[in-house]
Amino acid sequence: MVSIAFSEKYFSALSQLEPKEQSQANKALLQFQQNPQHGGLHYEKLTAFKDEKLRSIRVNQDVRIILAVAEQDALYMVLYIAHHDDAYDWAAKRKIEINPSTGCLQVFAVAEHEQLPQVVTQTESNGPGLFDQIKDRQLLKLGVPEASIPVVRGMAIEADLENALDRDQIPKDAYEGLFMLMAGATFEEAYNEVVPEPGSDEFDTSDFAGALSRPESKAHFTVADNEVELLEVLEQSLEKWRVFLHPKQRRLANGRKNGPVRVLGGAGTGKTVAAMHRAKWLANNVATEESKVLFTTFTKNLAADIRENLSKICSNESFAKIEVTNLDAWVINFLKTQGYDFRLLTSSNLERELWEQAYSEKPANEDLSLAFFKEEWSHVIQPQSITSVEEYKRASRIGRGTRLSRAQRIAIWPVFAEYRRLLTQRQYRETDDAYRDARLLMEADPSKRPSFCGLVVDEAQDMGSQAFKLLRAMIPEGANDIFIVGDGHQRIYGKNRVVLGQCGINIRGRSSRLKLNYRTTDETRKKAVSLLHGVEVDDLDGGTDSHQYYHSLMHGPEPLEQSFATLDEQCQAIIEIIRSGTSDPSACCVVARTNNEVERLRSCIERLGLMCHKLDGSSAALVSGRLNVATMHRVKGLEFDAVFVASANSGLVPLSSVVQSAGDPVMLRQKEAEERALVYVSLTRARKLAYLFSYGERSEWF
């Protein structure tokens, strides 16, 4: 029995083969693990291979697997699979080496004649090189293989770097440092980012087992030491996120943390994946039957998706130690067990009715709109748990656009008091009240605290300060207590910016940012980011966040922006694109700003002949042959091959009723930012293609 490491590339190549060939390949590898010399496998070395370590094995008459051997460790590294000529051609140009500076195991293409640099540049220019300011010594420290230095020196424009990556002329791990330099980082910044734990100056370049144990290598390789592990790897690895974590994701997910951790990152950077692997690690290493992991998100739909994905990466035993739920559901359950006798206010109609009644308490001489009172309630009164006029007189109103004197606060307090009285009279509580009540119960009597060994929080940008204060109260401060992932660019539920430190969650020295977008093409990502231009985004802890160095390795067409005269024409165009494409309609989604517009789209598309499936609160499962339609809020956390941001018309994007309801200029800015975030979220759901369509008068944003 030998150990086999698999490269990520192998699984990409495997997925290109027919299902029958794939199962033959799996069988060949199981045989190989038992006995590499098995006669039927024709394990051999070809003279055309430049790298002495490369070998091939036979899957069937035509298909070959390329692998490398580290004989001293009885270790084999499976690199590629293809039909005969393709496989040998690939192998003839590849090298596998341990990078002496980073210790990372790297596979890269070398030139036919090694002394000649391959021409990568798209330009014929003799102008300045992309990395002229960087010394060879520095390139080597960033993990560029010595053999790739001439390639790097030949780069003149960004596309050259992308091409070199596509052609394997530089390994993926070295690309990241080069990308940062190209995007304007200093050498030190790039070095600190990609070599986060500089160990020795020189790694042992013959210790393959050692290299495979490093997070940098594990981003691209996974090892199976026995038959059980081999079967598991073969089953798991076609979905790469289950196995091949970015070194940063792996470092975040694994190991003891001394306290709360916060992870930021743009859309699609693998925050949820990191959070799920963190939950798995906690379940395997810290949790017990009595003290489980709580994985919590903002919405119910996301909790259902996460539960399903966690079940794919966890054993039954560890999955049983993770409770996945949205925080609202958890808190309602908890309060029920404590004899709490209130319902949560979820109906916006009822909310409006109560506010309208309460508004009649406004003194006639105060010229403040109803919108102002609602905003004051959700941005000042609820986050600070204010229940009396005395507290309101002293409350901080930082960030509010309307100034209020002390006398005014006293004069308008009856409106809030009346709103609360009406809630109580009807036996309703707002979510923030429920969070606060639950927290007060736990603070008064710590034995009421649930027994969790760690909390994992996804979509943190949509949780307000009462939610975080509750989370803090639910678990004592200590190792592995709270793991938070979020992205202020995607705040879409009107919540106040939270400052974790003010909720008792101290993340100092334990925060990280993911920058590599795994979902969206760089073209779609750039378009989505451009919509947020000028919007100041927070980092959940009182600072600001940015999209600096955020990028994607995938490329595709620019998102298509098009205006139509009528709704029918827009829908017809959508249908034609779907029918002429290769994706099933169920892998595509039409997204619009309001529920009403989604209904109009649905009925129009169906009338024109394509059946739809509306994603609502309950139905997350996709239906083969049916085109998904959903609101912008509903698609949060989902992804599709193609996304149509439809009806981006004036009045709908941004939604005029929302923007016009802002009580003051500060709120207006916040509401506009949220409207932009909705389009950002929608566009970044697209894996391959994105469309921005409108009809009638186009949104002024496009």
Ligand SMILES: Nc1ncnc2c1ncn2[C@@H]1O[C@H](COP(=O)(O)OP(=O)(O)OP(=O)(O)O)[C@@H](O)[C@H]1O
């Ligand atoms: N290490 C990885 N290797 C391959 N694919 C990955 C990896 N990490 C994440 N992905 C894939 O990238 C996509 C986005 O991941 P994920 O949902 O975790 O990102 P996110 O940052 O939470 O996104 P968003 O904020 O937009 O919801 C998913 O399809 C996921 O499977």
